[in-house]
Amino acid sequence: MKPFVKVALFVIFFIAVAGILAALYFYNLKPQDLQKVKPHFVITATDLQKSFEENEKASSEKYINKIIEVSGEIISVKPGEKNSLNISLKTGSDFSAVICTFPTVSDTTFFKTGNQITLRGVCSGFLLDVLLNNCAVIENTK
Amino acid sequence: MKRLIFLLIISCLLVTANAQKYMTKTGFIGFFSHTPMEDVKGDNNQVASVLDISTGEFVFQVLIKSFHFDRALMEEHFNENYMESDKFPKSSFKGKIINLSSVDFKKNGTYEVAVEGDLTIHDVTNKINTKGTVEVVSGGINADSKFNIVPEDYKINIPGVVREKIAKNLEVTVTMKYTPLATK
Numbered sequence: 001m002k003p004f005v006k007v008a009l010f011v012i013f014f015i016a017v018a019g020i021l022a023a024l025y026f027y028n029l030k031p032q033d034l035q036k037v038k039p040h041f042v043i044t045a046t047d048l049q050k051s052f053e054e055n056e057k058a059s060s061e062k063y064i065n066k067i068i069e070v071s072g073e074i075i076s077v078k079p080g081e082k083n084s085l086n087i088s089l090k091t092g093s094d095f096s097a098v099i100c101t102f103p104t105v106s107d108t109t110f111f112k113t114g115n116q117i118t119l120r121g122v123c124s125g126f127l128l129d130v131l132l133n134n135c136a137v138i139e140n141t142k
Numbered sequence: 143m144k145r146l147i148f149l150l151i152i153s154c155l156l157v158t159a160n161a162q163k164y165m166t167k168t169g170f171i172g173f174f175s176h177t178p179m180e181d182v183k184g185d186n187n188q189v190a191s192v193l194d195i196s197t198g199e200f201v202f203q204v205l206i207k208s209f210h211f212d213r214a215l216m217e218e219h220f221n222e223n224y225m226e227s228d229k230f231p232k233s234s235f236k237g238k239i240i241n242l243s244s245v246d247f248k249k250n251g252t253y254e255v256a257v258e259g260d261l262t263i264h265d266v267t268n269k270i271n272t273k274g275t276v277e278v279v280s281g282g283i284n285a286d287s288k289f290n291i292v293p294e295d296y297k298i299n300i301p302g303v304v305r306e307k308i309a310k311n312l313e314v315t316v317t318m319k320y321t322p323l324a325t326k
Contacts, residue, residue, distance in 0.1 A: 029214040060231075064207065078168050080187035081317055086168040099167060101187045103210060124188070124207035125231055129167060131188045131208055 031103075034067060034120040034136040045072030045098040045130075049091035052126040063123040069138060070098060071118040077111045087111050088129070100132040116141050162196040164283050164320035171204060171316050173291075175309040182216060182308060184209040193283065193320055195247045198239035200259075202316075205231055224298050225264055233263045235270070245276050252277045257287065263296040274316070285318040 041063065043051075048070055052059045072089035075097065080086050085105040088097040100121050111117070118139040121132025169189035175182040188208040193200040206227035211217040221227040237259020239245065245253040253276045261270045274287030290311040293300060300308055 026215055027213065030212070031210070031214050031217065078319075080168060081170040081172070082185060084185070084187050086187055088167075097167075099188055101168075101208075101210075125205045127167075127188070127190050127203055127205055127232070129190075131205055133188070133208055133210060 031134050032067075034122070034134060035138070037067060037120075039069035039120050040066040042069040045070050045089035046092045049093060049096055049098055049130050052130050053093065053096065056126055060125055064125050066123055067120055068123050068132060069118065069120045070100070070132065071116065071139075072098065074111060074113050074115045074117055077108065077113060079105075079108060085111065087117070089117070096129050098130045098132065100135045102135045102137075110137075110140065112142070114142070162194060163323040164193045164195065165323045166191050166318055166320050169202070169316070169318040171202070171314065173209075174313045174315070176313075177307055177309050180307045182211070184211050184216075184220060186210065189318070191318055191320070192323070193285070193318075195245075195283070198242035200237055200239070202235040204233050206233055207231065219304075224293070224300060230265045233261075235259055235261045237270070239276070245278070247278055247283070250278050250280060261291070263291075264298050266296040268295055281321065283318075283320040285316070285320065287316040289314055 048063070048068065051063075070089065072091070074087050075090045076088040078086045078088075080101065083104045083106070085102045085108055086099055087102075088099050091097055100119055105111075116139075117137065119132075119135050119137050121135035124131045124133050167190045168187060169191050170185070170187050171189050172183060172185040186204055186208045187210075189202055189204050191200060191202045206225045207221060209217070209220065211220065237257050240256045240258055242255075245255060255274050255276050256271070257274055258269065258271045260267050268291075270289060270291075272287055272289035274285060277284040277286075290313055292311060293308070
């Protein structure tokens with residue numbers, strides 16, 4: 001075999017393997033661990049809810065799909081399906097909170113009503129409350 | 143606008159609340175697709191729902207972006223290619239328990255119910271008829287249902303290359319834990 005053909009075959013083989021590995025990597029990519037990434041916004045629960053209440057359209061454009069670090073007081077803790085957990089944060093409104101969903105939580109006693117918490121989540125928008133998904137705790141104090 | 147109407151309904155309910163209305167903001171709706179090639183599931187734990195036990199009417203509302211997947215790429219395709227969640231951010235179901243008389247909301251227990259209503263996904267509305275269970279427990283009501291939907295019924299186009307990976311019929315699971323709507 002000519003050296004040129006050998007090199008060409010090697011290059012093709014290398015590209016094919018790299019392609020398969022890249023495809024597998026992207027396919028298996030998990031949702032981001034928000035503890036390790038910088039938030040796009042740092043805001044209090046009260047200000048975040050107020051922003052959506054006052055102008056849903058502008059706030060949606062600003063916050064949806066963005067990583068938000070939000071802080072506030074826990075007013076309710078509710079276990080969801082499949083080990084997920086929902087906590088609500090106090091806002092200026094009696095009826096509308098910031099609801100944060102954690103994908104898997106092993107120790108639910110970690111979250112207590114009345115605690116001050118700082119967490120990061122991806123904003124999925126505003127229903128009756130501001131909804132954050134894929135949350136991770138940054139700080140949790142009594 | 144839809145949210146305003148929803149809020150209006152709820153504030154009306156608040157005024158007249160007399161333990162007839164039940165609510166949750168953290169209900170669960172998930173869907174599951176099984177094919178020999180791949181299993182896909184999306185979970186949403188942020189479902190808002192109100193149930194009126196005097197009429198049997200209920201409403202669900204979800205944000206499409208609240209569906210969560212095991213793989214980041216699935217979530218991206220779901221939002222961008224199939225559901226177009228920037229254009230159609232919400233999905234809703236407005237329905238009714240048909241055999242309301244067979245449920246005794248004063249007595250704890252599990253009751254079989256038949257429900258019908260309008261399901262809106264991807265801005266397309268279809269009638270849904272299905273069965274479910276209502277469980278009356280101390281301090282609340284649990285409701286469960288399972289039914290199938292066909293993505294094409296909601297004008298969700300799945301390209302040929304990946305069509306084999308997504309089931310023709312998606313199984314939708316609904317699990318709600320309602321608590322009485324408190325009067326302020």
